[in-house]
Amino acid sequence: MANVPRDLKYTREHEWAKPESDRVRVGITAYAQEQLGDVVFVELPKVGAKLTAAKNFGVVESVKAVSDLFAPVSGEVAEVNGELTQKPETVNQDPYGKGWMIVVKPSSKAEWDQLLTAQQYEEYLAQGGH
């Protein structure tokens, strides 16, 4: 079973979301990077871009496939992990740490409760993850 940290929330599209005071850090889960295989490119929005929950905010490309990234919450992009342009493999090596993708300043708190808990995400994966 893939690593699912307890302190994070999750989407059904395999993004994780981590609360950091008034902001939310976002990346893709260990399960997602395993499924994708070697990540070769990550396309992320610019700082200041407006995101809508469950809508596409970027693209992750592996040797096998190209997948859209979906925003866990609505809000404004506060930070972008520029390191991934040069070292996209960081997403495979450390998906919950250095492989983070963006930091969002959420525009609503209600959406947070809609996200899956670690336990719910584990159950979702146990059912096949899609």
Added chain:
Amino acid sequence: MVSRYIANTPDEQKRMLGVIGAASLEELLVKIPAKARLARPLGLTPALAETDLIRHVTALAARNADADSHVCFMGAGSYDHYVPSPINHMISRGEFFTAYTPYQPEASQGTLRSIYEYQTMIAELTGMDVANASIYDGASSLAEAALMAHAVTERGEIVLSRAVNPLYKRVTATYCEGPSLRLRDVGAPDGVTDLAAAKKVVGPKTAALVVQTPNFYGCLEDVAAAAEIAHAAGALMVVVADPVNLGVLEGPGKLGADIVVGEGQGLGVPMSFGGPNLGVFAAKNELVRRMPGRLVGATVDRDGRRGFVLTLQTREQHIRRAKATSNICTNVALCALMATIYLATLGRDGLVRVGALSTAKAHYAAQRLGAVPGVSLRFAAPFFKEFALKLPKPPERVVSRLAKQGFLAGVPLKTFERSLADCLLVAVTEKRTKTEIDAFAVALEKAVA
């Protein structure tokens, strides 16, 4: 009725009609309005024997005026440059000639390598980091560049100089209709783009500024100044260029272009009455993931041997579907191969000579033709191998008169730009001789007298 060209037999036809529930072929067609149907047999002449047919078609073909039968001064996007004989010989090899989409790395190293070399040569000529495996023609290359600029900048306006080939502009307008991009014009009243006007039109909504050099009228544009205007507004600089000129002229990439497109027909591809042509497309490295078309890259196999593969296919529609960079994921591989052989045959010095001879002969022709009474050069701006002549008689009539004397005199500009209705666009390549140019000047003098 049995036809030798219809594969099914009368018996099979009867069975098919039975399944549909029609008594006869006639009954099947009953819904087609009578006035839309031909009430008599097709007016075909009886079949000819092969020798008679060849004679007949040869006689028909002889009625064409082409660059073999006439002395060609026509250009406007398709040029009578010399096509060295090794080209036809080499492209006729079955491995190159018959294969369709031969892109499996395991089986197609020869084709992939030729495309890789093509890309390398185009990148070097245009002064860009990366070139694709080609697109259909200059017009579709420009249209794809407009879409790419929109994707990169997320802006909705493309600013085009009026001195960009008007046919390219029409194709670009068609491509831009779907994504609702707005095309805006900048005038070129003196034969070159009015950059002061461009500065006013280019702004925060502009995805790209497009100029062509030499432009549709043959004049050279100040690409560096145009690029400065584009970049100051955060827009991309798109330059349309003819690669056969780039042995002499600076690669637009070195002058600030972000995307260089153009018609590569001059690189050893015969004019063939307008096609197939060769769409050249090159860009800066940081834009490569937004670049349309196929890309061949070099790599090594597990034993460390050099090999060639399609690269960055994740941009393409068989993987990315609706989100592909472009929905053209093919190329004109055979024409690209012609260009590759052309450039390899001529080499660096040969290409420089083609450019130098073309421009020298064009300037000689401009001097000779401009001295014909009543005839003058329409624009004072520096030109390369093509120029607009102002004629004292309607250019269309002059053209048909000169065709009878063995000259394809040029392209009348009336259909493209009404204000230039009295102008004839004349192109001169390295193939034209002094004798031909002198004879043309004499014939023109009589035609306008």
